[in-house]
Amino acid sequence: MNEIIEYILGKENLLLAIFTIVFTVVYSFSVIHLLGKIKTRRLERKKVFINTFIKGISDNTIANSTDLLNIYSGITKLSPEDLTNRQDLNKWLRETLARLINKEVGQDLAQDKVIEIKDKITNFIKENETTNPYADLPDTERNIINDLSAFNKLGDQNSINRKLGELSSVIITRYEQQKKIENLNKWSIPLAIIGMVLTIIFGVLSII
Incomplete structure (x- = not known):
């Protein structure tokens, strides 16, 4: 009877080990494949x-900017609400400008047309930054700086000092979070690899 129970338990352990190995491998490849697809789709867009x-x-x-936003929205599939923050659009415009200067795009364009396009890109970026000032900043910092600008126009020094204190706290918090993320990222990939390898090793050992 004991031998039968041990045999059944052995089979269960074997199946569990096989399942763990298969799940780990499939999950890892699925995540890598998904991230690759997202990156490829963004690069294509x-x-x-x-x-x-x-x-x-x-x-x-x-x-004009309306034409630009319509094209950007059509390509990225963003809704009008998502277009209020034009940080990514400005990044793409700056990259377009860099590629144009390096002759990675628009090689067949005349020099005067290249200069015209460069000027328009610069104007679009300035217009976006005017419409959405500090768009490259996170929401919290952007809101604080907008408040600082408003209080500065009103000459409200007490509110300015209060907002400067808030901004200082946010910057310190961001810095601490960034350091934690950097420390975690430093070990996350090696630990994940070690974990997967150990899972496979123990799975194989349990089969043997």
Whole structure:
């Protein structure tokens, strides 16, 4: 009877070990595949945006910020609410400018057209920053700085000092969080690899 129970338990351990190995491997590959697809899709969208933008500016089909936002929204599938923060759009515009200067795009354009496109990119970025000041900052910092600007216009020194204290606290908190994330990231990948290897090793040993 004991031998039968031990045999059954041995089979259960074997199945559990096999399941653990298969699950770990499948999960790891699924995550890697998903992250790869997300990155590839974003790179493809950015490539389409840059090419469309260069062509649109060249043939004057992109005449103003409204045209630019419509194209950006159409490519990224963002809703009008998501377009209020134009941080990513400005990043793509700056990358377009860098590629244009390095002749990675628009190689067939005349020099005067290149200069025209560079000027329009600069103007679009300035307009976005004027419409959404401090767009590159996180929400908390951006709101505090907007409040500081408003209080500065009112000459409210007490409120300015209070907001400066809030900003200082936020910066310190961000710095501490960043250090924690850096320390975690330093060990997360090696530990994940070690964990997967140990899981496979113990699974194989349990089978043997």
